């Protein structure tokens with residue numbers, strides 16, 4: 001038995017029963033999917049198809065960035081709402097069970113929030129963020145003290161009927177997707193690493209998952225432009241306030257100049273935390289009428305509270321995200337730096 005303290009066997013039995021009774025199961029995750037969102041969806045979709053024989057599909061609000069597409073299964077449909085809205089919406093209407101992964105609730109699926117809420121399907125949440133929107137779900141697995149949704153899903157799957165806690169019984173692509181999601185969400189085992197995290201990684205390596213192949217896909221296939229843009233932002237674009245908040249603003253002009261694609265600033269926000277006097281790092285990325293905001297903080301500073309109070313967002317204690325809108329939060333997009341300076345003074349008081 002591999003039961004970990006945070007899992008209730010009764011909940012896994014209920015989930016398994018819901019899967020048995022459903023014919024069309026849809027898995028989903030948050031907008032602008034990261035490795036954990038896509039990895040946990042791919043892993044669960046593989047499990048449901050291969051081990052449970054379900055008609056399975058995944059729906060994501062946005063097409064994943066290039067470096068994560070190796071996670072997409074060969075035959076299971078993954079529908080991206082930005083690319084094929086009609087198919088995605090039809091699939092939601094047809095589903096009898098929706099399992100939402102790696103987000104605190106349907107609000108983080110953005111354009112799909114209302115269709116998911118209005119669907120008559122059974123709804124299950126499997127997540128590791130703070131403040132889950134539990135009222136929308138008949139079954140909730142919510143464990144903030146864990147590395148990733150992929151890790152939580154791993155411990156759930158090992159408790160499923162017939163698994164006997166043996167990771168070798170997971171379909172190989174499922175196991176690889178789980179290790180990939182855990183790898184990106186921990187920033188390659190630098191943050192949010194718990195005893196159970198290393199236990200899972202060790203078990204998956206023993207079960208034959210090729211970690212080198214995963215690292216090659218995740219970290220050795222960048223475009224040159226991406227690395228140059230990261231260098232530019234760290235050199236010309238890095239500001240540090242007297243209170244120890246580092247910030248960078250990836251304006252549209254900079255994104256265009258380097259031809260940056262979605263997902264290519266991933267990881268950049270962590271870098272300023274290596275500076276001794278920096279206690280929190282904020283990255284703004286310009287979009288239409290809003291900046292996407294990424295926050296990372298050192299121990300003792302809550303990125304989550306800052307994201308909730310100042311950036312319409314949330315996430316984890318030391319890694320959060322949100323958005324900054326104009327003309328609502330700031331009058332013009334050019335006011336972003338002044339806003340960040342003000343937030344630094346107010347929040348770090």
Ligand code: 5GP
Nearest residue numbers: 293294295313314315316319320321322323
């Ligand atoms: P990232 O900076 O990598 O985009 O996000 C860091 C963490 O914050 C992730 O766990 C992500 O799910 C969460 N997060 C990102 N954007 C938002 C948001 O708009 N709202 C909330 N509640 N969480 C977010």
Ligand code: MN
Nearest residue numbers: 036102149185
């Ligand atoms: Mn996650």
